Amino acid sequence: MVLVSKKPLKKKNPPHWKVHITYNSREHHRITDPIIRQRPDAVYYMFFDDGKRLDINLTHKQDNIKYIKEKLPNCELHEIGVNYLDYYELIANLAQIFSNEKKSHPDHEVIFKINLGTGSKMVAIANMDAHRLWENTQIIYPYSDDYNPAAEAMHQGTIKVAKPPKFEFKHPKTHLIQSIQILYKLKQMPDKFGHIQDFVELRELFHYVYEIYKIMKVKRNEEPRKENSSQYMQLSRSIVDKLEKNWGFIKVKKVGKHKHLYFTEKGLKMAQVFVNYDYGIDLAKIHR
Incomplete structure (x- = not known):
């Protein structure tokens, strides 16, 4: 055989x-x-x-x-x-x-x-x-x-x-663009009092990055407080700092214990561009 x-x-x-x-x-x-x-x-x-x-x-x-x-x-x-x-x-x-x-x-x-x-x-x-x-x-x-x-x-x-050539073009990484989309959608929505605010709280971005879309992950820790602290540190370093300092898309203001994220004029215009493109997250899930 x-x-x-x-x-x-x-x-x-x-x-x-x-x-x-x-x-x-x-x-x-x-x-x-x-x-x-x-x-x-x-x-x-x-x-x-x-x-x-x-x-x-x-x-x-x-x-x-x-x-x-x-x-x-x-x-x-x-x-x-x-x-x-x-x-x-x-x-x-x-x-x-x-x-x-x-x-x-x-x-x-x-x-x-x-x-x-x-x-x-x-x-x-x-x-x-x-x-x-x-x-x-x-x-x-x-x-x-x-x-x-x-x-x-x-x-x-x-x-x-x-046919002109295509050269390398510096643009934000996907997880940054996804974060811009989240911030933009949240900014358009009224808060629990029915008001449209000109900022988004850091904790709201945290919720969608880690809990809803799971855009980023950190090593699990047996102590929830330490894990939560690690996530906030990663969110600040890998997303918020880059959007503010590297790209100039947002401004961060500390108000008491909270951080408020504001779009710059440039950031708002770019958000209106990126929100039209499908970067793999269902924006319909976003609500306040």
Whole structure:
């Protein structure tokens, strides 16, 4: 009897779900050609809207969307107004798109391709940072040798695509971002007296870090007081100090025996970005 060893079955790679993100401007082929080539499953077509003024190139938007629908009738098309001059709104919008698409297609590897060639310079900066912050993102810069600023569409002829490199980008570690999300959600909620406070108590953060989400752990101790003390020390050193001193996202004030955590202006803006992205904790569990 001959024994034949079975080769382990190769794990199948999940199917791709392709998402293309582009920004409206006075362009046609520079926007539509990369989309038609990629044949994405979904397109997010952004246009300028700051709540006061609307995009001056709405005719181009209508023509481009009509063309995309004709060429890719099965592609999902989403039109979103966003302020091209507000960095935090731009990057928060991207975070929301990334999270929504990943949640909607859990059995797929979701790939995001972002067109850097249109929009404003602030749009380009926000998109580059999003590319460095989050995985499965690709950036492209479409252009042509036939460039005429006076023409109806500035880039004409054959559209070429440049792919800028991705360099290392310093950003907070996941447990710090999760802590920012917790602090931000708590700050939005009324306390037991129905008041919205401008601070969060350290003990509230402690509760969610150790007891609800178990983001961090310390070596168990037979004496509860010592274990509790070790947890508070770790929380201060590994999270609170880094958010305050390394990143400048919060300020800590001691009030009696308690510590109050306040967002700085920068920290509040970044919290509004990070709260839109799924970092693996169920924010619906947060309450006061």
